[in-house]
Structure formats: structure tokens, C-alpha cells
Amino acid sequence: MSEKERLTRRDFMSIAMWAIGGVIGAAFGIPAVAYIIGPAARKQEDQGWIRLGAASKVELGSPTLFKSKIEKQTGWITNEEELSVYVLTENGRNFTAMSNICTHLGCRVRWIADQEQFFCPCHNAAFAKNGDVVSGPPPRPLDQYQVKEEDGQLFVLGG
Ligand code: FES
Structure with missing residues (x-):
């Protein structure tokens, strides 16, 4: 295996880890943000x-x-x-x-x-x-x- 192929595998693993981290972050982060800003957004709708x-x-x-x-x-x-x-x-x-x-x-x-x-x-x-x-x-x-x-x-x- 050449030096170039090893770097490519390392790069692939790095990208895969970042992608998995991003999915996990979004899974927890999006509901948390919605929970935090939800009441403020709802207050705008309630005025009527x-x-x-x-x-x-x-x-x-x-x-x-x-x-x-x-x-x-x-x-x-x-x-x-x-x-x-x-x-x-x-x-x-x-x-x-x-x-x-x-x-x-x-x-x-x-x-x-x-x-x-x-x-x-x-x-x-x-x-x-x-x-x-x-x-x-x-x-x-x-x-x-x-x-x-x-x-x-x-x-x-x-x-
Ligand atoms: S509260 Fe002072 S006059 Fe009404």
C-alpha cells in the first residue's frame, strides 16, 4: 500500500467521524434550540x-x-x-x-x-x-x- 493510499483512508475515516458527529449534534441540537426559542416564537402567534x-x-x-x-x-x-x-x-x-x-x-x-x-x-x-x-x-x-x-x-x- 502506498503512502498516498494510506492518507486517503485516513482522510475517509476523518470525514466519516465528522459526519457521524454532525448527525449526533443535529439530533440533540435542533430539539434543544426549538425548546429554547419556542415560547418566544409562540408569543408572537398568540397576539390577536x-x-x-x-x-x-x-x-x-x-x-x-x-x-x-x-x-x-x-x-x-x-x-x-x-x-x-x-x-x-x-x-x-x-x-x-x-x-x-x-x-x-x-x-x-x-x-x-x-x-x-x-x-x-x-x-x-x-x-x-x-x-x-x-x-x-x-x-x-x-x-x-x-x-x-x-x-x-x-x-x-x-x-
Ligand atoms: S391611580 Fe392615582 S388617580 Fe388612579
């Missing part, structure tokens, strides 16, 4: 429309509270959270969806029908029925959601 309930439940001219359960995923942990949204309509066709979280320090506001205002008990703030600040320390109106009606059901865009 959240069903609130029947549009007919909304009283004309009076903010109506809807509560929905949503699943939030943070890494590998999934939590169920409650989403509370006030929906207002003046004509039964166009809807405004507002958060019930005060824009000052995050307390929950309540609609007081007698006074036609939202009230935040934490620092005595008041918001108009369209969410504008009437009095108190909140720096901006109540946050709004994008809202749509489909087949008589209301949905807000969340995530």
Missing part, C-alpha cells in the same frame, strides 16, 4: 383578537364592563389573566373599548352611572365617559383598544 361577548349587551350611551380570561405566556410560564374592558357606543354600530386601568398608577376605575363618570378611588380621579381626564392626577385619558364586531360579538385586539 380577544372575544368580549355579545355587542347587544352594551347599553346605548353608557359604558358597559366586559370581562374576559386570557392566557399570557412569559417564557415557559403560562398565566391566566382577567381582561376588563369598558365598551361604549352611542349608536349601536360604532364602539369604543377602554381599559379599566387608571393611567395614573394603575388602580381600577369604576363607572358611576349617577355621575356619568369613571371614578378612580386611589387618588380621587375622574374620567369622562369617553375616557378623557376630568379631574385628578392621571396624565392621559384611559387607554383604548382596537375593537371590532363580528356576527354580533365584540372583539378587542390584545396581546
